[in-house]
Amino acid sequence: MELTPGENTLLFHEGHDDEDYEHEDMASMPLDEEHPMWRSERISLNSVGIDIGSSTSHLIFSRLILRRQGIALSSRFVVVKREIIYESPILLTPYLDKTTIDTTKLDDFIHEAYQQARLTPKDIDTGAVIVTGEAAKKKNAEAIAALFSTQAGKFVCATAGHNLEAILAAYGSGAVAMTVNEGGDFTVMNVDIGGGTSKISIVKKGQMIDTAALEVGARLV
Numbered sequence: 001m002e003l004t005p006g007e008n009t010l011l012f013h014e015g016h017d018d019e020d021y022e023h024e025d026m027a028s029m030p031l032d033e034e035h036p037m038w039r040s041e042r043i044s045l046n047s048v049g050i051d052i053g054s055s056t057s058h059l060i061f062s063r064l065i066l067r068r069q070g071i072a073l074s075s076r077f078v079v080v081k082r083e084i085i086y087e088s089p090i091l092l093t094p095y096l097d098k099t100t101i102d103t104t105k106l107d108d109f110i111h112e113a114y115q116q117a118r119l120t121p122k123d124i125d126t127g128a129v130i131v132t133g134e135a136a137k138k139k140n141a142e143a144i145a146a147l148f149s150t151q152a153g154k155f156v157c158a159t160a161g162h163n164l165e166a167i168l169a170a171y172g173s174g175a176v177a178m179t180v181n182e183g184g185d186f187t188v189m190n191v192d193i194g195g196g197t198s199k200i201s202i203v204k205k206g207q208m209i210d211t212a213a214l215e216v217g218a219r220l221v
Helices: 017-023 036-041 103-117 138-147 162-173 175-181
Strands: 010-013 042-052 056-068 077-087 126-131 155-159 187-193 198-204 207-214
Touching: 056 103, 077 103, 103 138, 126 138, 162 175, 162 187, 162 198, 162 207, 175 187, 175 198
Parallel strands: 010 077, 042 126, 126 155
Antiparallel strands: 042 056, 056 077, 187 198, 198 207
16 A cells, blocks of 8 residues: 655555564564654554545544564565544534535534544644545535645545445455454455445455445435
8 A cells, every 4th residue: 555645655554464473573672762763663653534425424543653574674664553543423424415515514524523633634644535425426526625635745535436435345344354364265245334325245265256336325215
């Protein structure tokens, strides 16, 4: 995965089962974040994730600790720790009409979350805005992107289609991890019921086999 905080490019990815050795020496690293060794081998980032859907929206602030893959002689960093700083209450996504999101109220919600977390936009190193469902329609996506235009170098903005939504839901629910960690040769179907659509994903041995979407959701039932 690639993120671009500011003008610097930072590469990092999740660790895998065959890379466990990378984490074995974590306990020997100094705990003092100001220690020169810590600062050269680890990075601490404040991150914000914003999920704007057709039915609900929510936001979460996290602190990510990344460590350099020194043993692999790589400049790549691996996420070794996550800490939730603040998680917002779930907001019913505000609309001006049946299809147009009220970006003013959405902006107020985001600012309130910053205040509750005692953070400012300057404190954020990187973030992701995921736009799904009705919110992903062109006029909404453009308006939402404008909310973060002043921090374009820090944020990754993604409009998720049905396929990406289904994949994200499968990973987020733990369905993918289940097919790997349980060790069994079985297949899992994950169903994510959203506001306007329902996404279905089929997973086997950690691999996405297929995805589908139905035009049926909580707002349409």
